[in-house]
Amino acid sequence: MNDAADKALIRSALAARKRAHAPYSGFAVGAAIRVSGGKTVCGCNVENASYGLTVCAERVAAFKAVSRGFDSFRALAVAVPGDEPMPPCGACLQVLAEFCGKDIPIIMVAAGSPGRPVRTCLRKLLPHAFSMHERRGASRC
Ligand code: THU
Numbered sequence: 001m002n003d004a005a006d007k008a009l010i011r012s013a014l015a016a017r018k019r020a021h022a023p024y025s026g027f028a029v030g031a032a033i034r035v036s037g038g039k040t041v042c043g044c045n046v047e048n049a050s051y052g053l054t055v056c057a058e059r060v061a062a063f064k065a066v067s068r069g070f071d072s073f074r075a076l077a078v079a080v081p082g083d084e085p086m087p088p089c090g091a092c093l094q095v096l097a098e099f100c101g102k103d104i105p106i107i108m109v110a111a112g113s114p115g116r117p118v119r120t121c122l123r124k125l126l127p128h129a130f131s132m133h134e135r136r137g138a139s140r141c
Contacts, residue, residue, distance in 0.1 A: 005075075009034055010109050010117055013077035016042035016057065017111060023047060029057035030079040031088075035070035058092035062099065073100035075107065083112040087125050097122060097129035 009032050016030030022045055029045045043061030047054040058078060065073065076096060080086045085108035088096070096104070102123035109117040122129070 005034070006077075006105075006107055006117070006119070009040060009075055009077040010079070010107060010114065012040050012042050013079035013107075013109065014111060014114060016044050016061075017079050017081075018044075020044040020057065021046045024049075024051060024054075027081055029081075031057040031061040032077045033061045033065050033073050034075040035065050036072035036074055037070070039070065041065040041068065041070060056089060056092050058088045059095050062092075062095050066099065071099050073104060075105045077107040077109060077117075079109045079111055079114075081111050083110050085110045085113075085116070085118045087120070090126065093122060093126040094129055097126060097131070102129070 012032035013030045016032060017028045020028035022028045024047050031043045033041050035041060041061055041064050043057045043064055045054065045057045046060060073096065078088055087108055100122065104122045105119055106121060106125060107117050107119050
């Protein structure tokens with residue numbers, strides 16, 4: 001993925017935060033997934049009065065993409081409040097792993113410092129995603 005495409009994905013994730021429904025945490029998250037073919041699908045976190053029903057921005061974006069017929073992901077950007085970029089939660093990483101390779105770029109950005117994104121990949125954040133296709137023991141600590 002080139003720099004211009006990275007920047008566009010970051011802008012989409014930042015914009016997606018504006019649709020967050022986060023009255024309980026006040027923590028508006030936006031996610032943008034670039035799918036095979038180049039389209040971008042966005043999501044925001046959607047909270048609920050019954051807190052456990054909350055869905056993260058990344059999973060909203062992932063499920064939107066798949067339900068639209070895009071089940072091969074190429075990159076994800078996630079935008080959080082504050083000044084420090086943050087990685088997606090473990091549950092979202094596991095969901096992403098279903099639809100992409102382990103080298104998929106994950107670009108993290110904070111709304112308060114949009115010019116300082118941090119780029120990593122799924123393999124680094126979730127080295128042992130659960131997979132029915134790859135049966136292997138986890139390494140010991
Ligand atoms: N949240 C996300 O949208 N993505 C993550 O990866 C972690 C957390 C949301 C869930 C909740 O609405 C708020 O952030 C605070 O946890």
